[in-house]
Amino acid sequence: MVEPRRRVLIWSGRPEVVADLTARVRELDPEASVVSPSGESNGERPDLVFIDLTSSPRTAREARATYGLETELIAIVDSGSVDDLLPAIAAGCSDYLFHPINGAELRLRWQRHVAGRGGDRPHRPAGLSGTLHLEFPSSVGYVRHAVAEVVEACERLAFAGSRATLNLRVALGEVLANAILYGNDEDAGRLVRIDADLKPGAAVVTVTDEGSGFDPSAVLDPTLPENRDRSHGRGLFLLRTLADEVDFSERGNAVTLTVRSSGG
Amino acid sequence: MSFQVSDTDGIVLVAVDGELIVGNREAFKEVVIDQLDDGGRKFLIDFAESSYIDSSGLGALVSLSKRIREEGGELRLAGLNDDLRTLFELTKLNTLFQISDSRELALADF
Structure with a gap:
């Protein structure tokens, strides 16, 4: 069976973050489509959105509202944006990565949230439900x-x-x-x-x-x-x-x- | 989360804006000890804009109070809301500190 092409968005205003993430994602999956940083996905739902908490043009809450529960959101956090991490996770980010990006950490997130995805993925509730x-x-x-x-x-x-x-x-x-x-x-x-x-x-x-x-x-x-x-x-x-x-x-x-x- | 320091007629006033907890108690202690090193002896900590103190924050107040007493000074508190007052009563720290309802009352009385 041919796997569908993975779609990845990078929301970041920092060119070095975009370049680094793009190169690293392509190493993990040469076929992946990587789009940045406009926040547009050409109407197709992305599998994964990286949200650079220092400079993202849009918030995790907006991503969740736009793409629903099937898109994974990963916050990119560094020393300047640590205070934003928990609000971002509460708003729907499923995981986070520290910047500068560590390749092994990124691979782990990729395997956890993208590569291993199938129809039996556990349901994640929308926002807070008790x-x-x-x-x-x-x-x-x-x-x-x-x-x-x-x-x-x-x-x-x-x-x-x-x-x-x-x-x-x-x-x-x-x-x-x-x-x-x-x-x-x-x-x-x-x-x-x-x-x-x-x-x-x-x-x-x-x-x-x-x-x-x-x-x-x-x-x-x-x-x-x-x-x-x-x-x-x-x-x-x-x-x-x-x-x-x-x-x-x-x-x-x-x-x-x-x-x-x-x-x- | 910040600490505003000012001097009113020889009383060092430190206004706590936000929390006094494990994440910032060291910064708070530094602010007060700097003033102590500069000769300040009467300290008033105003919590009117604060709603959360944890055991680390209470511990910081206790150790600062001790240190200031050793230098011949005194540390007093003002502006605690109901939750914070309860905290001081539960830990019996209301017996260790002079606590005023407001900054103005405390300054008039110091």
Whole structure:
């Protein structure tokens, strides 16, 4: 059977990014049609759109709206656009690549999102539908964006008020900080994953890191007068105080927190 | 997410715009310690434009307060919204800091 020609769009205002990606895609698939950077696809739906977060003429949300769910969107991110990555993923990017492009990383994305595609590809829901999944490198700079995405989704889909803006926000922030700093040792090559299930009655959020886990029982009470002056040791206390339930996986590298819409 | 520093009658005012969390607590500490090194002793941190502090941010405030006290100064807080006040009450840090409702009240009283 003859495979249809792959169609790739590159949305970038940076000629060096366009040239680099075009050459690398042609190495992976000499037959691929690569179009850039106008954002036009001659009416045919592309298989893949690279969106350069630094200089793309259009956004991930526009791409999703124009091409639907069958087109894969990959964000190109560099030091100048890291802050845009999580919003782009929340808007529908399925993956990301760091610029300058690493050939092995690109091949992995190509195999994952383009070459291996068939009719039995799992269905990906459109936007937020009560669940939210985020995956990002272990850098503390991501914490506020990740927390904001989950809290905003909670306010839209589940519940609002201080249970979202205080309890969920702070508890999730603490879990993410722990996962990045202690679970993954701030190694940007290791990922942190968030799986959030947001329902009107409760937000249930699991954070998984790639570390070997830790012992959650060995923690001082930071509210005792002798500990109040300490600069560390409040994270787990806040997590346990603000979340209604906290469960640690046996290995200790996954934490599931539950915040209900009303206290108790 | 930024910190505005100004001097009002010998009081170093640091206004936090955004969050004070794990991702920016080091930058925050640097801003305050620079002022301490320059001779500032009375510090007021205004959180009127902030809605999110995590345990790292609380820890940064605690360690700065200690350091400023060692130099004979004091660090006070103002403008906490209800969520942030709850956070200070839960951690009992409201007993460690003098907290005013607004920047104006704090400045008048310092």
